[in-house]
Each structure stands twice: as structure tokens, then as C-alpha cells.
Amino acid sequence: DTEVTQTPKHLVMGMTNKKSLKCEQHMGHRAMYWYKQKAKKPPELMFVYSYEKLSINESVPSRFSPECPNSSLLNLHLHALQPEDSALYLCASSSTGVEQFFGPGTRLTVL
Amino acid sequence: AQSVSQHNHHVILSEAASLELGCNYSYGGTVNLFWYVQYPGQHLQLLLKYFSGDPLVKGIKGFEAEFIKSKFSFNLRKPSVQWSDTAEYFCAGLYGQNFVFGPGTRLSVLP
Numbered sequence: 001d002t003e004v005t006q007t008p009k010h011l012v013m014g015m016t017n018k019k020s021l022k023c024e025q026h027m028g029h030r031a032m033y034w035y036k037q038k039a040k041k042p043p044e045l046m047f048v049y050s051y052e053k054l055s056i057n058e059s060v061p062s063r064f065s066p067e068c069p070n071s072s073l074l075n076l077h078l079h080a081l082q083p084e085d086s087a088l089y090l091c092a093s094s095s096t097g098v099e100q101f102f103g104p105g106t107r108l109t110v111l
Numbered sequence: 112a113q114s115v116s117q118h119n120h121h122v123i124l125s126e127a128a129s130l131e132l133g134c135n136y137s138y139g140g141t142v143n144l145f146w147y148v149q150y151p152g153q154h155l156q157l158l159l160k161y162f163s164g165d166p167l168v169k170g171i172k173g174f175e176a177e178f179i180k181s182k183f184s185f186n187l188r189k190p191s192v193q194w195s196d197t198a199e200y201f202c203a204g205l206y207g208q209n210f211v212f213g214p215g216t217r218l219s220v221l222p
Contacts, residue, residue: 033210042201042212043155056208090155098143098162098205102155 004103006091012109015081021106023074023091031097032074034066035090037105043090049074050097081110113139113206115213123219124192132187132216134176134202143205144185146176147212150198158200161185172196194222 004025013019023032031050035043048056049068057066063085065077074091086109092100118133136142146158159170166178176187185202197220202213 040215040217042203042215044212045210048208050208097208099145099157099160100210101157102147104154 004091004093004101006089006103006106008106009104010107010109012111013078013081014111015083017081018077018079020078021076021089021091021108023076023093023103024072025093025101025103026072027093027095027101028071029093029095029101030071031094032068033092033094033100034074034076035092037088037090039087047076078108081108083110086110113137113204113209113211115202115204115211117200117202117213117216119216120214121217121219123221125221126194127191128220130187130189130192130196130218132200132202132218134185134187134213135183136185136202136204138183139204139206144176144178145203145205146170146174146185146187147201147203148198149201149215155201158187192218192220194220196220 007022034046037043045058046060047066052068063080067075088105090105091103094100114137116135144161147155148158149155158174159168161168161178169175174189178185200216204211
């Protein structure tokens with residue numbers, strides 16, 4: 001298995017909802033990442049997990065809460081989001097901390 | 112601040128034309144450099160990467176890039192583009208654990 005999978009593919013939520021995005025990889029990679037990509041913009045790094053510990057948080061608002069339950073899974077818990085949080089959320093993983101493999105993303109719409 | 116810039120926002124070429132997309136990175140000690148491609152509706156795919164050694168790097172789908180340290184550049188080239196190369200191209204640099212993407216260049220290849 002040489003891919004990063006993300007679920008759901010699309011998510012529509014209201015500003016009072018609580019939802020979670022899921023990312024999974026079975027390549028034995030020990031680093032996992034969350035990025036946010038707005039339309040026609042490059043991905044922006046949100047969080048980095050290394051060996052299941054949060055190592056980078058790029059000043060992301062607390063309404064985004066990452067979780068790494070094990071070495072294969074990465075979640076992003078969402079609560080009280082704003083319409084401007086609508087974007088494509090990308091997960092990536094890496095074995096070396098250098099080359100990253102990206103998932104297809106979850107397209108999030110906040111109403 | 113660590114940054115990656117790309118010279119062109121949108122490039123339009125006819126099939127069989129040669130391609131060169133510019134990328135410059137800011138100095139930050141050791142930098143690993145990458146080119147990613149994002150086809151319409153698809154996830155980011157790695158085209159090629161430079162860590163060290165031969166500054167001319169060959170990637171997939173006939174792409175290559177040249178690392179020129181004195182110019183802080185890592186330009187992407189392809190001798191003859193195809194309609195299927197239509198996509199968004201991102202240059203990226205890894206500074207420590209910080210993965211920084213350039214703003215992207217949209218390539219449109221006319222049949």
C-alpha cells in the first residue's frame with residue numbers, strides 16, 4: 001500500500017457543528033502533516049506529527065484540533081469553524097521527514 | 112524568512128513547445144527542493160526532488176530541474192510539453208521541518 005487516503009472526500013458543515021477529518025497511511029511513515037489549501041493558492045502547513053507527537057503547530061486557531069492516535073492515523077477535529085475555513089485539507093506523510101506523499105484531500109465547505 | 116517564489120502565475124504554451132518554469136528559494140542553510148504537480152481535480156504528485164549531488168535532476172514524465180546555488184534557483188524544464196501536462200506546478204523547499212510551497216504556476220497547454 002503506497003498511498004495516503006483521506007475521508008471524507010467532501011464535507012459540508014455549519015458553524016456550530018463538530019466534525020472530523022481522517023487520514024490514513026500504511027507505508028510505515030513516522031511523520032504526518034496537515035495542510036490547508038485555498039483555491040488557486042499553495043498548500044499551507046498547519047501541523048506536523050513526528051513519531052505520533054505534535055512537533056509543529058503553525059499558529060493554527062484552536063477550532064482545529066489534530067490528533068494522532070497511532071502511527072498510521074491522523075485526525076483533524078473541527079469545531080465552531082468559520083466560512084473562511086472552507087478549503088481543501090491535505091494530509092501528507094513522510095518516512096524521512098523530507099519527501100512527502102500527499103493524499104487527495106478533503107474539500108470542506110463551512111456554511 | 113523562509114520563502115519560495117515562482118516567476119510566472121500562468122503560462123500558456125502550444126503542444127510540443129519547450130517549458131521552463133522559474134523557482135527561487137530564500138537562503139536557509141541546507142534546503143531540500145521539490146517540484147510538485149497538481150492535475151485538475153487530483154492530488155499533489157512529486158515530479159522530482161533535489162537533496163545534494165548532481166545539480167541536474169531528472170524526474171517523472173520527462174521533467175527535469177537544475178539547481179543553481181549561486182542564483183538560489185531551481186527551475187523546472189521539459190523539452191516538449193503535451194496537452195496532458197496542463198496542471199498547477201508548485202516549487203517547494205524544506206527548511207528543517209518547515210515545508211514551504213511557492214505560490215504555484217498554472218500551465219495551460221493548447222492542443
